[in-house]
Amino acid sequence: MSQLITLATCNLNQWALDFEGNRDRILESIRIAKEKGARLRVGPELEITGYGCLDHFLEGDVTLHSWEMYVQILKRPETHGILLDIGMPVMHKNVRYNCRILSLDGQIMFIRPKLWLANDGNYREMRFFTPWMKAGVVEEFQLPPAVQMVTGQKFVSFGDAVIRTLDTCIGAETCEELFTPQSPNISMSLDGVEIITNSSGSHHELRKLNKRLDLIINSTSRCGGVYLYANQRGCDGDRLYYDGCALIAVNGKVVAQGSQFCLKDVEVVTATVDLEEVRSYRGSIMSRCLQATSSPLTYKRIDIPIELAPMNLRFDRNVCPTKTREAFYHLPEEEIALGPACWLWDYLRRCNGSGYFLPLSGGIDSCATAVIVHSMCRLVVKEANEGNQQVIEDARRITRASSDWFPSDPRELASKIFHTCYMGTENSSKETQRRSAELASRIDSYHVDLKMDKVVTSVVSVFEIATGKKPIFKIFGGSQIENLALQNIQARIRMVLAYLFAQLLPWVRGIPNTGGLLVLGSANVDECLRGYLTKYDCSSADINPIGGISKTDLKKFIAYASKEFDMPILDEFLTATPTAELEPITKEYVQSDEIDMGMTYEELSVFGYLRKVEKCGPYSMFLKLLHQWSPRLSASQVAEKVKKFFFYYAINRHKQTVLTPSYHAEQYSPDDNRFDLRPFLINPRFTWASKKIDRVVAECEGKQSGSPLDIMSID
Incomplete structure (x- = not known):
């Protein structure tokens, strides 16, 4: 006999410390879930506070305001009649926990603290929270007096337990717990828990979604059961973009999946599932049954005297289980078009900004940044046409438009909020100037074409008057230090002019x-990693949508956008030689980024991945690349490239301490502020590792022989 139950999970665009806004989005998700007939609603991790509060979590006010918002939710009659799984911080015995609170009809049923905390990469949860280390243990939690007055309860259960209704059993896990080797969902399923919820604050990285979905699909395939995944979506105030993709899976099959990138503040995903399918699936796998009978952990059941699968649905021919579907993934090029664009819109509307300013150089990095802003405008228009009232109101407020104006065209919207400027000098080419103007015209940004030679000359003249010395470029006989100084002054003046134009262009336009x-930066992750940028140049900005994206991926994105957005001009950016255009152009010489760096952008991506993701120092990176790049490169060539990378990485590490906050998209981001906690003053020679590398090179070239132990005793 079928036992049908409708379940709801959601993507919420929460904002750190926006307690009332977060409350209202939670209430809206509950309303939609009930409207769709759901009996259980699951929300994202820490949805009342927003996930990214960081050190604000250490403030007692945050916990206090969380309870105040939670009480307001409980008191609303429209939140009754559905089992709610809501996330917020809770203090228990003077210890702060990241918790899920399950309630029904204005009564708190149970509080479940997070067992395993995310504490690497972008995450520092153990800075704010303590994990619940007592497996299977439940304690008594005394509710705050204000909550007692509303619920009439004094104590509720707190700990590692599950909810038992009259017809099924429900267990909750939180975000990182899914990624651990012994995920709680495994022991829960072996103990007969049929519905498992996961409330997450999982951020977007290129090509990451498949890992998340694979874990869910594989887990339910091996263990059986229903899995509800909820996630935060949007920029909640920092570098991360939480990419939604709420999901419902049954026995290894996806039955419902929410969008990954979207401007909707509230998205509810529902599915009707048959609990008898779970029981049949599990009962038919003998190895699972044997493990279940010998499972060491038996969870305490918190009993709720309700039936989630109503009897009347069993015989309703109009209600049937939701059909399975294939999981959906975006291509990396689409992720770049959508993720940073959504992040930019959230940032703009939440900081009460009036638009963006971008120094548009004619190169591929600033081109990609401009196209991402164009993609943002396309998304805004799409949502407006679909009736998203929040987006319409935000667009009117940002553009200072009348109450009857409607964002119906991406180019019209860009003309109101996007400003670009080509800042050329005598070292710039006509090709980059033309490309910039054509791209600005195609996107319809308000564009300024500027020649800044007089400003550069004036600054150099000040130095000459003060010192009696006039620096000249290397190509005209100057030294390397003169050459570098003359390049840097151009780059830094562009930053000063960028902020001047950003402040005054709206005034100019009336x-x-x-x-x-807001000034946009456009340095990619590879240039930041290598330090191939001038400190406090036009890479210094308010935010940077491509600062976590590799040059290789940006090229793929531009090729995609050329066709998808019908912008043939982008093909010219792809074929142009990457150049900073800070040195004079002659018949014999045109500055090239890759020649200046001494390595290609593809090689930089490899260096970055091995350094950060695989945790390689110079010696271990050399050994890996010795195998990967042979026979294309000799041992000495590999050694030279590795040493050069680490040298420049080390001497430019200080630049990361002032790096513009960037959209996080790659695991090897060198962002010192949050993600890459390494010192910024280190010996760039890496002397001991270099000696070991030289020893291996000598052996490869037949100049020296010995055992691996000899390398340990180099002096």
Whole structure:
């Protein structure tokens, strides 16, 4: 006999410390879930506070306000009649926990603290929270007096337990616990828990979604059961973009999947599932049954006297289980088009900005940044046409438009909020100037074409008057230090001019009541890693949508956008030689980024991945690449490239301490502020590792022989 139950999970665009806004989005998700007939609603991790509060979690106010918002939710009659799984921080015995609170009809049923905390990469949960280390243990939790007055309860259960209704059993796990080797969902399923929820604050990285979905699908395939995954979505105030993709899976098959990138603040995903399918699936796997009978962990059941699968649905021919579907994944090029664009829109609307300003150089990095802004405008128009009232209101507020204006065209929207400027010098080419103008025209940004030679000359003249010395470029006989100084002054002046134009262009255009534009940076992750940028140049900005994306991926994105957005001009950016255009161009010489760096962008991506993700120092990186790059490169060539990378990485590490906050998209981001906690003053020679590398090179070239132990005794 079928036992049908409708379940709901959701993507919520929560904002750190926006307690009332977060509350209202939670209430809206509950309303939609009930409207769709759901009996259980699951929300994202820490949804009342927003996930990214960081050190604000250490403030007692945050816990206090969380309870205040939670009480307001409990008191609403429209939140009754459905089992709610809501996330917030809770203090228990003077210890702060990241918790799920399960409630029904205005009563708190159970509080479940997070067992395993995310504490690497972008995450520092153990800075704010303590994991619940007592497997299977439940304690008594005394509710705050204000909560007692509303619920009439004084104590509730707190700990590692599960909810038992009259017809099924429900267990909750939180985000990181899914990624651990012994995920709680395994022991829960072996103990007969049929429905497992996972509330997450999982961020977007290129090509990461498949890992998350594979874990869910494989887990339910091996263990059986229903799995509800909820996630935060949007920029909640920092570098990360939480990419939603709420999911419901049954016995290894996806039955419902939410969008990954979207401007909707609330998205509810529902599915009707048959609990009898779970029981049949599990009962038919003998090895699972044997493990279940010998499972060491038996969870305490918190009993709720309700039936989640109503009897009347069993014979309703109009209700049937949701059909399975294939999991959906975006291509990396689409992820770049959508993720940073959504992040930019959230950032703009939440900081009360009036638009963006971008120094548009004619190179592929600033081109990619401009196209991402264009993609943002396309998304806004798409959502407006679909009736998203929040997006329409935000667009009117940002553009200072009248109450009857409607964002119906991406180019019209860009003309109101996007400003670009080509900052050329005598070292710039006509090709980059033309490309910039054509791209700006295609996107319809408000574009300024500027020649800044007089400003550069004036600054150099000040130095000459003060010192009596005039620096000249290397190509004209100057030294390397003169050459570098003359390049850097151009780059730094561009930063100063960028902020001047960003503040005054709205005034020039007669746009009232604006506080200036946000300046966009456009240094990619590989250049940041190598330090191939001038400190406090035009890479210094307010935010950077491509600062976590590799040059290789940006090229793929531009090729995709050329066709998808019908912008043939982008093909010219792809074929152009990457150049900073900071040195004079002659018949014999044109500055090239890759020649200047001494390595290709593809090689930089490899270096970055091995350094950060595989945790390689110079010696271990050399050994890996010795195998990967042979016979294309000799041992001495590999050694030279590795040493050169680590040398420049080390001497430029200080630049990461002032790096513009960037959209996080790659695991090897060198962002010192959050993600890459390494010192910024280190010996760039890596002398001991270099000696070991030289010894291996000598052996490869037949100049020396010996055992691996000899390398240990180099002096």
